[in-house]
Amino acid sequence: MEPIRYDAGPHLVMLGPSQAELSERDDRELVPAIARGDRAALVALYERHAGTVLSHLVLLTGDHGFSEEILQDTMLAVWCGAGRFRGESSVRSWIIAIARRQCRDRQRRRRPGLVAQEALADRPATEPGPEEQALDRVSAQAVMDRIKDLAPHHREVLGLVFGAGLSLAETAEVLEIPVGTVKSRLSAARAALIRSMPERGRTS
Amino acid sequence: MTNASAHLSLEELVAASRPGVAGLANPHLQQCPDCRAEVEQWRATAQAVRQAAPIAAPPPHVLRGVLDEIDRPLRGASARRGRRGVLLLAAAASAGLIAAAGYGLWPQGSGTGPAQTPASFDAQQVAAMGLLSTECQSLKVAAGTLRSKDGSTLVVETAEGKQIKVDASAASRVTRQVAGSLSDLSDGTRVMVRGEGDEAGKTITAETVLVASAQMKLPKLPEGMGSGIASMMASNGTAMGTVSDVGSDGFTVTGTGGTRIRVAASGSTRVVKQEQARLDQLETGKYTVVVGTLNSDKSLKATTVQQDSLTNGARPSLRNGFKLPEGFGSGGPKDLPSLPGNLGDKLPKDLFSGLGCDSEAIANTALNGTTL
Numbered sequence: 021m022e023p024i025r026y027d028a029g030p031h032l033v034m035l036g037p038s039q040a041e042l043s044e045r046d047d048r049e050l051v052p053a054i055a056r057g058d059r060a061a062l063v064a065l066y067e068r069h070a071g072t073v074l075s076h077l078v079l080l081t082g083d084h085g086f087s088e089e090i091l092q093d094t095m096l097a098v099w100c101g102a103g104r105f106r107g108e109s110s111v112r113s114w115i116i117a118i119a120r121r122q123c124r125d126r127q128r129r130r131r132p133g134l135v136a137q138e139a140l141a142d143r144p145a146t147e148p149g150p151e152e153q154a155l156d157r158v159s160a161q162a163v164m165d166r167i168k169d170l171a172p173h174h175r176e177v178l179g180l181v182f183g184a185g186l187s188l189a190e191t192a193e194v195l196e197i198p199v200g201t202v203k204s205r206l207s208a209a210r211a212a213l214i215r216s217m218p219e220r221g222r223t224s
Numbered sequence: 225m226t227n228a229s230a231h232l233s234l235e236e237l238v239a240a241s242r243p244g245v246a247g248l249a250n251p252h253l254q255q256c257p258d259c260r261a262e263v264e265q266w267r268a269t270a271q272a273v274r275q276a277a278p279i280a281a282p283p284p285h286v287l288r289g290v291l292d293e294i295d296r297p298l299r300g301a302s303a304r305r306g307r308r309g310v311l312l313l314a315a316a317a318s319a320g321l322i323a324a325a326g327y328g329l330w331p332q333g334s335g336t337g338p339a340q341t342p343a344s345f346d347a348q349q350v351a352a353m354g355l356l357s358t359e360c361q362s363l364k365v366a367a368g369t370l371r372s373k374d375g376s377t378l379v380v381e382t383a384e385g386k387q388i389k390v391d392a393s394a395a396s397r398v399t400r401q402v403a404g405s406l407s408d409l410s411d412g413t414r415v416m417v418r419g420e421g422d423e424a425g426k427t428i429t430a431e432t433v434l435v436a437s438a439q440m441k442l443p444k445l446p447e448g449m450g451s452g453i454a455s456m457m458a459s460n461g462t463a464m465g466t467v468s469d470v471g472s473d474g475f476t477v478t479g480t481g482g483t484r485i486r487v488a489a490s491g492s493t494r495v496v497k498q499e500q501a502r503l504d505q506l507e508t509g510k511y512t513v514v515v516g517t518l519n520s521d522k523s524l525k526a527t528t529v530q531q532d533s534l535t536n537g538a539r540p541s542l543r544n545g546f547k548l549p550e551g552f553g554s555g556g557p558k559d560l561p562s563l564p565g566n567l568g569d570k571l572p573k574d575l576f577s578g579l580g581c582d583s584e585a586i587a588n589t590a591l592n593g594t595t596l
Binding site: 059060064066067070074075076078079091092096099164166182183185188207209210 | 238266268269270272273274276278283285286291293294426455
């Protein structure tokens, strides 16, 4: 029989340096942490950006349920691909670029042309109070009707700049086009939108 | 760069139209109606876009789905983070303890040494007796209900109904679990906590706190997983480590990799501690773990006896909606003897992996997998 070795057991590593609170961590620290398998860092990154990404996806697809699925795929891709983030773009535009690819892949798999706009109207707003909500829903629906008539690349550039709040340079990176093209596309998108809702535009 | 008299560039117009930017932030706007009108149009556009797709937190099921997916043990695709890491994570979170991991989740080890069976019994025979093997050649484990005791002779019945005769006359350590209180906790106390974790794995509302004795070794967590594994376990309601910052509302547990988990505790939190006991204090009908060497008559000569006199080997209470990974057994070590015989002793060996011939650590692992 082997003697009992009291030093043979497992040792839990304890009392390491205390980590900064996740909420204080900067995006740029979160991504390498995710690459190391830090699940809490993924949650923190999600809490910071998921709302924006989802909103952009809804703008692109018009479908909440579908957009939520793409958001999940996006976060899984972030989980698996965090090690490949080179820090050349902002974390937000990196995530949105991933979401864009996921969206494109999904749409390819799905039959194109099935983008359901009704889904948007069916969905109760969650944020504002009841009265505000009712008002918002009416106008949001009206605006959405206008925006859904825009060409997809117009919707997308508007979403990136005004929804996700990306700079024109970041938008160019996400779309993989020159900044000059972003500018002309953005202007064209605005013109198309304003044409479709004259009451909001400047009457010249 | 910005000359007060030059018209604004598109970048500047867009920047000026962002929410929260004061109306005439740019001096040029004060004197140029054309640019003001431009900004106004961009503002209307921006507002329309935000109205069309307002930014709101996604419903909770979205994050839940993401986390379930990364926690899932057996992804078909090898595209995940690497099989072993995922397996380890899944195992750690599922029963709350590495100790409870087994059941085919672990990669069947290669090159981990020769088969470890006593001279007179092979792995099949050991399993057939209802005993668990460890990575220590001589030590076997009997885990089940204490059926009878007669002096220093005990009979432990496994979940499978196998009865194992135990000679505890030379047991170097006999313990039982007794109720403690939050006042047993102070800086430096080592604990295992089980309760309800939050999504991010930062806090746990404790249901049970197991106070580890000075000699007790906490199960080892897989290395190289960073703080992810600790926070993942926390999100599934388990934390292990050292206590600090004890307050009226709870305490902090610092575990693997220095991850700090805040534990909320209250009067309803059950505190369990392990206490040295005499053989005659052991109660029949309670969940009991015996570690010892196998005699040729198939009885077990005990080195360590531990009894769970409080929770009686109750299964780990998993968070609502949390499912054990596929292939995982129905509970903790209590269920191990019911493993199909053809799995040999590999799984139990992995269960007690890293514990060597530390009889007490093996017993703790077997006992606490069900306590928490």
